[in-house]
Amino acid sequence: MKFGNYECTSVELGHFLIDGGTMFGIVPKVLWEKRTPADAKNRMQMNMRGLLIRGNGKTILVDVGIGTKLTPKEKTVWAFKEEMGNMDAVLVQHGLTPAEITDVIITHLHFDHVGGATFIKNGKLTPTFPNANYHIQKSQWETALNPHPRDSNSFPQINFKPLEEAGVLTLLDGPGELSDGIDLLVTHGHTTGQQHPLIKGDNTSLFYCADLIPTAAHLPLSWIMAYDNLPMTIMEEKHAILERAYKENWVLFFEHDCKITAVSVQRGQKGVEIKKEIVL
Numbered sequence: 001m002k003f004g005n006y007e008c009t010s011v012e013l014g015h016f017l018i019d020g021g022t023m024f025g026i027v028p029k030v031l032w033e034k035r036t037p038a039d040a041k042n043r044m045q046m047n048m049r050g051l052l053i054r055g056n057g058k059t060i061l062v063d064v065g066i067g068t069k070l071t072p073k074e075k076t077v078w079a080f081k082e083e084m085g086n087m088d089a090v091l092v093q094h095g096l097t098p099a100e101i102t103d104v105i106i107t108h109l110h111f112d113h114v115g116g117a118t119f120i121k122n123g124k125l126t127p128t129f130p131n132a133n134y135h136i137q138k139s140q141w142e143t144a145l146n147p148h149p150r151d152s153n154s155f156p157q158i159n160f161k162p163l164e165e166a167g168v169l170t171l172l173d174g175p176g177e178l179s180d181g182i183d184l185l186v187t188h189g190h191t192t193g194q195q196h197p198l199i200k201g202d203n204t205s206l207f208y209c210a211d212l213i214p215t216a217a218h219l220p221l222s223w224i225m226a227y228d229n230l231p232m233t234i235m236e237e238k239h240a241i242l243e244r245a246y247k248e249n250w251v252l253f254f255e256h257d258c259k260i261t262a263v264s265v266q267r268g269q270k271g272v273e274i275k276k277e278i279v280l
């Protein structure tokens, strides 16, 4: 689907299982399980869905999933199948190779968003996309290097430190324009310096929600994750984004929803809600 000069396509990067309670914070299970069923261990499925943006001479990938570096124990814990993190196999479905990616936008450095940025080649940690610039917010980079114990397990440095060593890292200082027609918005409630691409078209724009609104079930303001470090802040940020989404006719792209890729929105009795599902 085209937004401005850019063809935008969703990229499936596999899925894992996560405790449903942690995904919905203070929302009782009797409510969240109506939208997202849990298994016998209370786990729900999380997809990882990147976004391919092609146009203006660029081939941009937004977020890159878990990748291929989990230990056997981690693979069992997350019920993750490693072949789903292989970028050669993922990109060939889109007629591409990793070498053709010009830019990688990493929303934030939690393992399920950046793991695929590096892989082990001849025993050495190596950037997966050899010709790409990797764009990350400076405040997120600093957070990930000195994480709070609360989410330190989500920031293994093997996923991102090699990017600095290879000289392919661009650290950004706050919101701004990445290139003509693509803005980066920044939020802090989930983690400091999470960035969200907004691909701008004439009548509609595409907003990559990442962990601000991980699934369609997280559209209601108080439906936030236990993983969100600043609950009040993320609610304010989500409110502001949903107001803009409604007023400016945005399409919201969900990285973690196991069924719904993207939606347009309308104003309902309880706030901004789904108008129509959209497939990209």
Ligand SMILES: [Zn+2]
Pocket (backbone or CB within 6 Å): 108, 110, 190, 191, 211
């Ligand atoms: Zn996250």
